[in-house]
Structure formats: C-alpha cells, structure tokens
Amino acid sequence: MLKPREAAVELGLSYPTIKQWILTGKLTSVKTPGGHHLIPRTALAAFLKSRPEAKEKRDRFQKVSGRNQLVGTIIEVKVEGLLAKVVLAIGDQQITSIITADAVREMKLRKGETAAALMKSTEVMITRV
Known part of the structure; x- marks a missing residue:
C-alpha cells in the first residue's frame, strides 16, 4: 500500500493529480479509519504499463x-x-x-x-x- 505522494512519485505525476484521480474514481484507493487514502500497488500497474516510455522521454532533458x-x-x-x-x-x-x-x-x-x-x-x- 502506498501513500498518495508515494504513488505520485512512482507514476511521475504531481500529488494534486493523484488526489484528483482518487476523488474521481480513476485510481482505486482504500480509506484508513483516520480518513486517509492508501493506494494498492496493483492499482498502479495499468498506469505504469501505459507509460513505459515516460522515463526515456524525461531523460532527454538532462543535457x-x-x-x-x-x-x-x-x-x-x-x-x-x-x-x-x-x-x-x-x-x-x-x-x-x-x-x-x-x-x-x-x-x-x-x-x-x-x-x-x-x-x-x-x-x-x-x-x-
């Protein structure tokens, strides 16, 4: 289980985007008794598969x-x-x-x-x- 910020880093997205995805149901999460969201690592799999070239594109900008x-x-x-x-x-x-x-x-x-x-x-x- 990942915190929203951890999921954002994993996907290369911003924290507000992850929160929006959780609130709109685009990303599955589990609510803790304290009302916080935790995201199963398996829920990120579909997004990671659809962005295999994302890191490669980002690497171009290092020069x-x-x-x-x-x-x-x-x-x-x-x-x-x-x-x-x-x-x-x-x-x-x-x-x-x-x-x-x-x-x-x-x-x-x-x-x-x-x-x-x-x-x-x-x-x-x-x-x-």
Missing part, C-alpha cells in the same frame, strides 16, 4: 545547452507545500533557487550533495563591490 552553470554543494533543502527552497554554496557565495517540491523529490536533492545552478537570462547586472 542542456545553457552554459551559465555554477556547481556547488547543497547546504539547505526546505520543502513546504508545492514549493521548495534549495541553497547552493559556491565557493564563499550562496545561490538560492525556488523550485517545485516534486522536482526536489524527483532529483532526490539532499544536503551535502553536489548540484549545479543553471541560469538562463537575457540580462546580467554587475555592481561594484
């Missing part, structure tokens, strides 16, 4: 053309609701990014790991320090 990449160490990951704050230490500087909580879970971002910040912008501002 990017952007050259403004700064590699650093993750010093903070804070997930709250649909969003997450990720802070990278790059030398003696820090860069903060707000991304989706789903992205943090999908990439399995953890404090102490190496990651890269990729910037894509038409303007770069410089200030005298």
Whole structure:
C-alpha cells in the first residue's frame, strides 16, 4: 500500500493529480479509519504499463545547452507545500533557487550533495563591490 505522494512519485505525476484521480474514481484507493487514502500497488500497474516510455522521454532533458552553470554543494533543502527552497554554496557565495517540491523529490536533492545552478537570462547586472 502506498501513500498518495508515494504513488505520485512512482507514476511521475504531481500529488494534486493523484488526489484528483482518487476523488474521481480513476485510481482505486482504500480509506484508513483516520480518513486517509492508501493506494494498492496493483492499482498502479495499468498506469505504469501505459507509460513505459515516460522515463526515456524525461531523460532527454538532462543535457542542456545553457552554459551559465555554477556547481556547488547543497547546504539547505526546505520543502513546504508545492514549493521548495534549495541553497547552493559556491565557493564563499550562496545561490538560492525556488523550485517545485516534486522536482526536489524527483532529483532526490539532499544536503551535502553536489548540484549545479543553471541560469538562463537575457540580462546580467554587475555592481561594484
């Protein structure tokens, strides 16, 4: 039995989509005495079979053309609701990014790991320090 968030990760979908599928009956679930939904792993089988190429399609996006990449160490990951704050230490500087909580879970971002910040912008501002 899986929690809705676990099922969402397994299917590569968002948590709100899974909740909607449960409430509309598209995805079978069992209610606990506390009113929470649990999803039998067998209920995911049909959806996994219909999406065998989903991971392959996602893998294509790991190579990017952007050259403004700064590699650093993750010093903070804070997930709250649909969003997450990720802070990278790059030398003696820090860069903060707000991304989706789903992205943090999908990439399995953890404090102490190496990651890269990729910037894509038409303007770069410089200030005298």
